[in-house]
Amino acid sequence: MIDTSMKETSRVKTSKWAGAGAAAVGAATTAAVLLMGTAVASADEGDARASSAFGIKASTPLVSIAPVPYARYAGKPVSDELIGTDGSLAGAPFAVRLVTAEADEHSAESSVADLDVAGLLKAKLIRTYCEDGNGGLQIVDGSVLGIALPETPAPKVVVSVSPLLTLTLNQKDEHSDGTTTYTGLALDLVTAGVDPKAALDGATQGALPGLADVLDRPGLLGAKTVGDLTKALPLVGGAPLLSLTVGSATCGPAAEETPEETPEETTDEHPPAAVPVSAEIPEVSTAHPQAPSPTVTEFSLPVTG
């Protein structure tokens, strides 16, 4: 059971797992993924430096998926979750039982339970957490193409599956605002540098009709080589052909490094949602670092003189 495998390493509790798991069992009879916002307040205001977490994010040159579920601390704990089951489309099975994202003042956590992407990327649990700026990744029974993934990867472990695919575990990124982001699993498919004449095998070509249908890219049907694939799915600015993130948690250190966060904190000054954050007398936030000054570069842009 997932519950028993989890360790109390973060202040963000995961006690909802048992109930949510039961709910997921019921949901398993449906093909569609069921989304349930868990009622907790959305982050309609708050410090952009605050903790945040999300479960899944993905992009291709054609489609971008914003982080989901997403939670960002808004003066009180925020959580969101996605309860799903064996969604299947275009012959591409995808299963996930539960995805959660939770954010508290100085901690955040996301969990993805019972993930199964086409039977090839699997995990009982991918849990990414952050507390007071420190965090990490926990994987339970994870594997990619049958290769077992470490349970508690060291920072930035790269799983080398092929020249085309990079799987990075437990990436740690420190930001200028004092927060740190822990990214659980980041998968990037990049064809740059790969011989465009390399042939696709039968299995790959067999997957193309479904992909062509979903993406409305008939050109994929005739793809025989890596070059054909990239031609049918044109890269945008050298972006990866596929970028998939599972689990992200961002948080900053507790109070001692943020002594200025008091009455002038932007949290209390922001009007309700969708209203301009403005005032006649600017109250400049002190919760963020100052943005960088521009670096003068050589550039050709005729201006209006």
Place this chain on the structure above:
Amino acid sequence: MASHSAVRSAPGQEENGSGGRRPGRGRVALLGWAVAGIAAVLALVLGAGLLVGGGQPASSPPGPAAAAAAVGRAVDVSSLPESTTFTTVDGAPKDPSPGAATDGRVVHPVTDTVVHDAPDGTPIARMPARQIGDTWLPVVGEQGAWVQVLLPSRPSSSTGWLPAADLETAVSPYVIDVHLGAKTLELRRNGQRVERWTVGIGKASAPTPTGRTFLLGAFSDAKQSYSPVILPLGTHSPTHDTFGGGPGTVAIHTWPTDDVFGTATSDGCIRVPADALTTLAGVPLGTLVRIDSA
């Protein structure tokens, strides 16, 4: 545990295993998996009704009709225009409060991200992480996991919504106020005036546009030798669709002679004394610039 042979650490990290998976046969298998992965991700997205940057959970389970509608909303991101000083973005909301101050927050997309017309709304553009240097945009609104920013693209004074998770947040304590009537430029820090200069502005036939915009970057261009540094803004001439081969970008720069200061003789740009340019070039990227008729 299966083989550790495919697990390695990044440079500087302890090795978890030795060697790597051999290319060749494994590569083809991987490609098949990766292709399936793309479709699988889409399957999740389409099945969940979470489309193209949409991050807000649905309030009710999407049935087949909802899923079909969701599929219909899918947008080819590659077909969206970039939001840069060179482009026009249709469907971008107008600045809701031209002339208003902000709390000074500015955001930088840490990755290329999609611009929407509303929180969880329709994708209208792609925002590159870099254009003239790193992209920094002033925040003029927020809702949930989304922030509203001023855009650098045409039309002037347009805005867009970006997912907060894609953004690094910082602050600029400065505001640049340009008063066209008085032909002055004021630099304010934390609301207090730091400097004030007499400047040149656009002539009647090519006026400097009013409204809120921002400091987009800094560059030098040998073909525009009248100023050693040019500070482009995120706004454009209302009368010149193009100018000198450029997109009509309005900028702050200096001028070889002093006689232009205090006059309305430019084609839209704001001409400032050399010392003003030196000072303004040190102001943070994304700094709010308010241009009014006063």
